[in-house]
Structure formats: C-alpha cells, structure tokens
Amino acid sequence: MRRKLRPPLPQRHGLDPARLRLPAEGPWATIRDHLVDRLPRVAPERIDAMLAEGRVHGLDGPIAPDAAFAPGTSVWFHRDLPDETPVPFGITTVHRDDAILVVDKPHFLATIPRGSHVVETALVRLRRDLGLPHLSPAHRLDRVTAGLVMFVVDPALRGRYQLLFKDRLVRKEYEAIAPHRPDLVLPRRVTSRIVKVKGVITAQEVEGPPNAETHVELVEHRGGWGRYRLLPATGRTHQLRLHMASLGVPIRNDDFYPVLRDKPLDDFTDPLQLLAKVLEFTDPVTGEHRRFTSGLRLEL
Secondary structure, three states: OOOOOOOOOOOOEEEEOEEEOOOOOOOOOOOHHHHHHHOOOOOOOHHHHHHHOOOEEOOOOEOOOOOOOOOOEEEEEEEOOOOOHHHHHHHHOEEEOEEEEEEEEEEOEEEEEEEEEEEOEEHHHHHHHHHHOOEEEOOOOOOEEEEEEEEOOOOOHHHHHHHHHHOOOOEEEEEEEOOOOOOOOOOOOEEEEEEOOOOOOOEEEEEOOOEEEEEEEEEEEEEOEEEEEEEEEEOOOOOOHHHHHHHOOOOOOOOOOOOOOOOOOOOEEEEEEEEEEEEEOOOOOOOEEEEEEEEOOOOO
C-alpha cells in the first residue's frame, strides 16, 4: 500500500491544503504553466500571486515562480475561500472520548466542506474550536437538517466507524413536524425507488424496485400539526422528505418537496422541521452498546 504523503503545509481555518499531482509527462515548461492549465477557474494572475507569495509548496518548501515542471511530483496549496455568511447557531457536544465525538448540529450548517460552504461547516468549526485537526465525519447530515452527527477523533479508527453507517448497522431515529391528517393510517412502512441525478438539486421517486424504506409513526398532534417518528431502513438522498411528501404530509418548512422554492443561503429563518434524534449501535472497537439522543427539540 502506498504511504500517504504528509502535507508540507499546515491546516488553515481547519482545512487541509489541496494536493495537486503532476502527470508523468506533458508539454509544460514550468509548474506555473501546468497550474494555469489544471486550474482554469483560477485566473493566471492569481496563480502568479500565489507563487510569488510562496503559497504553493512542494515537499521541500515553496515553489519558485519559474520552477521547472517536475513530472510525477506533487504540489500543495490552500484554495481561496468563498465568501460565506456566518451561520448564527452553535454546535453542542453530546459525547466525546478518545475515539469519537457526537454533536448536535444546528439547522443551516453543512456537515463537511462542499461548494459554497467551506469554513461554515461542522467539520471545520469543530477542528478549529476543539483543536482536533484530524477529526473526520463518520457520516453526513443534510445542511438543513438538525441533530446528531458522529465524527471520528482517532484517524486509525475512521474506517471502522464509517463502515457502521455504510453497512447500515446504526439505528437512526428522526423526528419531524408535519401536517396532521386524520385519514392517514399510521404507523406504516413507506417504500419507493429514489434516484438523485447529478446536477439536479432535488431527488425523484420513480418506477422500479424499491431502494428506500421508512417506518412512519405519529407521536402526537394538535392544532393541525403532528409530531412524527421516522425510522429509515435505508439512507437515500432526501428520503425522509420525499416519503413524508408522498404521504401528503410534507415536513414543515421544506423548500424542496413537494414544490421547489428558492431560498437564499443567508436566510436562516423557518428551518426545516426535521431532527436526527437518536443514533444507536454496537461500538466496533469496544463492543459496548451505544445510544445517543439529541438535546434539541422541535416545537409542535
């Protein structure tokens, strides 16, 4: 197994530097020329400035602006960060030990860096605020969903905890607020085939063998609204939101289902009323039974 190279640059804002591998051959006279080709979204002037400032590194230190192309080597650099509006909600620690960290993630905070969400993500905040540079997610939770997320503290144990989620060995329980329909027979098992096309923001239910399953229960209701317990047996994109909408009781403040509505990323009002409430599993390292419950609560 090839040993992973240690980045010659430290983390910045809780983020590892990007690594760019140079091909074994090519027409470029300098590393700068290759970067201009490989990074078309970055203006050549910006690449020149990064090189002049010593912000592009090889294993032996900063790359000179006129450094010759070096086939098969790697360079590291920190990407420019997008402009982000701070998410005005904190993260609460539910459990922490030497192996794992379980937190309550607020609505509107992404789990990991992606697209326009980089620094304002749970992973980056926790790495920075708790001084845990090697922290990694065991799974993910949608940006608009609040509740429990588990991270792995010890890098050597990352695979074992991630496999728990990949192999569906974690019992997950969600809570949702949605319209109450007296004619809807519950509890019930909802199944469908869900597909998510790359580049399309919403997922779709289509004909075909089911690949998504959710158990839906009504816990209580008043004033035309109900509190529902959702137990997913699978983890398809937007599964709970789609299944609730298909029952005619879309989750309160859902901007995707049943109708897609445009909402600015800096609008932190009217959060989706969906909460990841319980994570339960047998610890793959200690063998003990673990059950974590969110301290957050949705108001009916």
